[in-house]
Amino acid sequence: MAEAHQAVAFQFTVTPEGIDLQLSHQALSEIYLSGVRSWKKRIIRIKNNVISGVYPASPSSWLFVVIAILATMYTRSDPSMGLIAKIQEHLPVSQMSTQCQAVVSAVLFSTMLWLMLIFTMRLCLKQLLSYHRWMFEQHGKMSTTTKIWVALVRIFSGRKPLLYSYQGSLPNLPVPAIKDTVKRYLESVRPLMNDAEYKRMTNLATEFESSLGNRLQWYLKLKSLWASNYVSDWWEEYVYLRGRGPIMVNSNYYGMDFLYVTPTPIQAARAGNCIHAFFLYRRKLNKEELKPVSTVIPLCAAQCERIFNTARIPGEETDTVQHWQDSDYIVVYHRGRYFRLRVYQAGRLLSPREIEFQIQRILDDTTPPSQGEAKLGALTAGDRISWAKARAKFFSSGVNKRSLDCIERAAFFVTLDDEEHSMMGEDSAECLDRYAKSLLHGKCYDRWFDKSFSVVYYKNGKSGINAEHSWADAPVVAHVWEYTLAVDSFQLGYNEEGHCKGEVDSSLPRPQKLSWEITPECEEQISQSLAVAQALADDVDFHVFSFRDFGKGKIKKCRVSPDGFIQMALQLAYYRNRGTFCLTYEASMTRLFREGRTETVRSCTNESSAFVQALEGGEVSMIPADVCRRLFRAASEKHQHLYRMAMTGGGIDRHLFCLYVVSKYLGVDSPFLNEVLSEPWRLSTSQTPVQQVELFDMVNHSEYISCGGGFGPVADDGYGVSYMFLGENIINLHISCKHSCPETDAHKFGGQIRKALHDLLKLLSPNLKESNKTDEGRPEVKKDK
Structure with missing residues (x-):
């Protein structure tokens, strides 16, 4: 093929006169340009590594420190407290003049001082980035401690960071205490179990915490001291790469x-x-x-x-x-x-x-x-x-x-x-x-x-x-x-x-x-x-729809977190759809930490189930609306607390997952961990946020934004739900399940979610009128720009 010859730099044939060498100038030119491009990238990569390596300082700050130290020498003061003289005594070069040796010693001292300052700044920044109490403060009310923290972060964060400038200053993901993880786990499964099942699980958890758990925890803490992130490599390998089924x-x-x-x-x-x-x-x-x-x-x-x-x-x-x-x-x-x-x-x-x-x-x-x-x-x-x-x-x-x-x-x-x-x-x-x-x-x-x-x-x-x-x-x-x-x-x-x-x-x-x-x-x-x-x-089975009756604008007017609102709507919809509660997975990120990926928020809680039952359950449905509203707010606040805990390293599931991996490495069996890791996520949810809001005009041109995305169901008898808030007035939802399960239907569940969204808004703000906008039958706009 003609195009295949472009990859050949030269051809040669053997003739009676000798070897006939034919060079392809175009191919050689491409090889040369490819090499130049490759070296340019290497130089850029080296330069960026240097800039990120000294961040939050800059390479030019080294020159400032050197000049400052040399200037003090000419004023006959010694900021090094004798260290420059010590360095000068041990310089291996004796052919230099005394003055030249003094300058070299001053430069060496300046460089060491500069590196110490960088190390100190990075250590301070790392400690500052480990502070997460600001996430748990009430919206609009910032404590004095947090205000001081914000000011210090700005001081130590430097200017014009590159993409990877903060990598070395991000804190490591902490390993939660065994007792805290077990306590939070038992609390999360309480609404899913009857008294006998919960008592049995409590006994298993208590036995694990007092015996094998401490041994596994010791290995996990050892790994956290050595590795940048004690979860991510095992998560990638065992959750994704070792899966033998279709991806x-x-x-x-x-x-x-x-x-x-x-x-x-x-x-x-x-x-x-x-x-x-x-x-x-x-x-x-x-x-x-x-x-x-x-x-x-x-x-x-x-x-x-x-x-x-x-x-x-x-x-x-x-x-x-x-x-x-x-x-x-x-x-x-x-x-x-x-x-x-x-x-x-x-x-x-x-x-x-x-x-x-x-x-x-x-x-x-x-x-x-x-x-x-x-x-x-x-x-x-x-x-x-x-x-x-x-x-x-x-x-x-x-x-x-x-x-x-x-x-x-x-x-x-x-x-x-x-x-x-x-x-x-x-x-x-x-x-x-x-x-x-x-x-x-x-x-x-x-x-x-x-x-x-x-x-x-x-x-x-x-x-x-x-x-x-x-x-x-x-x-x-x-x-x-x-x-x-x-x-x-x-x-x-x-x-x-x-x-x-x-x-x-x-x-x-x-x-x-x-x-x-x-x-x-x-x-x-x-x-x-x-x-x-x-x-x-x-x-x-898939169902995707754009909910345009209201969005996060009206939800925020109810003084409720939009994410908490959606999660409560999903709990209500699932209960109406299946007549029971289920283990619910909501993805939360842990990228506040170095090499962080995700953590699980267990959205089905004692508070959410109490609210749903108050709204739906038999005689309990006679509970006044103000009581239901109070229960809803308690459930929403609990959900937001769990979300913040997950983001700041206080989640449950990644810790239990890593303990399970350690147990397998040690060849020991834990009935508690075996049960925890085998529980099906019948409702798997995830929010897709708009990250680069500045690129889009979601007020005047809300149509110019992605509809979001979705994924398949995690459990054969469960649902996968992805949702995305667009501007103030649109919520896009993607629902998946399997036809082979007679108890799941994506379209019916979508209908239940719609109804739940309306019911929750009516409950929280009964006097607030909902718009009647709908996406049904809206024609597609084709524009050539």
Whole structure:
């Protein structure tokens, strides 16, 4: 193939006159420019490491300290209290003049003083960032201690931090006391057990706390002293990488495009702008120009390192996450073919118009797939052991290995889908449901589920993202997705015809189709993996809707936390749906600590169950509304307390999980831990926050924001619920469950959530009128910008 020759720097043939060497100047030029680009990145990385390494000071502050010390020497004062003279006595260079030796000694002393100051500042900042009492103070009422703390944080935080500047100053995640974790655990399961069950669990917990628990805790504390985070590495390995079932649906999650706006109906143009925006984000990431994400204090940015050029590699016992430093191309899937598309030419990033041109070439390519190539991606959607064995047997050498390496090393994966998804149609709700299912699993073979993330571009210009979960959590992917959507629509834009702006270099080499040699035995394995994945995909029931009757604006007027309000609505809806309570999982982040990931908030509490029963239960329903309101506020405040505890290292589940891992390493069995770790999460919930509010105008253009994202159910007989507050008036919800369970129905549960939201608002503010806006039947807006 013509494009394959671009990768060959030279050719030679043996002739009667000798060896005829033919050099390709274009290939040599590309090699040279690639090397220059690589060295530029290394220099930037070294520079940023130095800047982050001395933060909150700056490298230039060293010069200030040196000049200050030298100036004092000329005034015949000795700020070193004799240390400069001591250093001068032990200098190994005797050929220097006395004055020169004094200057060198002063510089050495200044450098040591500067390093000591940096160490002290970082230690102070670390201690300041360990203070979390501000989170537990009443909203709007800041204590004097917290005011002093805020001032000190500003003093010690330095100026213009890079993305990773705070990493060395973030505190380590603390290990909670055994007795505190056991006490909070027993409190969390009380509403889920009758008296006999609770007494039995209490006995198990007490026995564990007084015997084996202390031994396991000792090992865990030892690890916390040695490791940056005592949870994260085990969480990644045992919760994600050692899972042997399919990661499609069970682990991967998705993010949606704008809900009511499609910036352009041209598939190649949308891909051109967005792919360019992704690489702009990667450039900022590599240069550490992204602002550190923060609440009041900065959050850990460690997960950002593996956004691009990363893949999950299957293994028979455990998978691994492989990250490469750089990649100048993406891999594109279209109609059963895989293409390698370079996005850099002569050392520069291709313009959006040029990427559109290359994408259109792929769309217009009529080359049929190779034998067995069309459904190859199903291997990443099936069981991990089968994929690991197939990878070792059929993709460990030759052309298959080269093509697989190409996919795994790509910056990210792109699918050009032949389907159309939007809010158009008579039944907009059903359109959204199909859209969600497509992003979560597609056809089970047209996504590469092992890549850190895959981007899908539909025939009508709609897009979406599917992300692998082991390397990072949803907020990290949401951050890059928000940036891409904003840059696509508000910065790059489109011309009047809907194409990307700019000119095209028509001499660009064509995207290179990857080659495969798939044997009949390998095809059989692909078919088996596809059958497993297809059965899993068909079983998923999805319901996505945009609740526009009211949002967090009216909820806040009731003086209630919007997140607490939603969680109480979910408890009420589940009780009405199933007639009982269940163990509820709400994801909370622990990124206030170094290498922190997530913690569980157990949203079903004694307070929430008391409120729901007061509102729903038989004779108790005669309880006055003011009593129900008091019970609701108690439940909401309890939930907020648990959320804050989880964020500040006082959660239950990660501690118990790590104790369980230690017990397995020691080869000891704990009936208490076995039961705790086997309890099913029948209601798994997560909020998707808008992190870069400054990129969007959610007041005047609320349609220009992602609809959020979702995930599959955690338990076979449970629900997965993701929700997102948009501006002050919209709540987007994503609900999943399984058709195979007769007791779950995503649409019915969605209806119960709607009713619960209205009932709670009516209870808390009976005189507050609700708007009658609804999203039903709202037409989609298509705009060319």
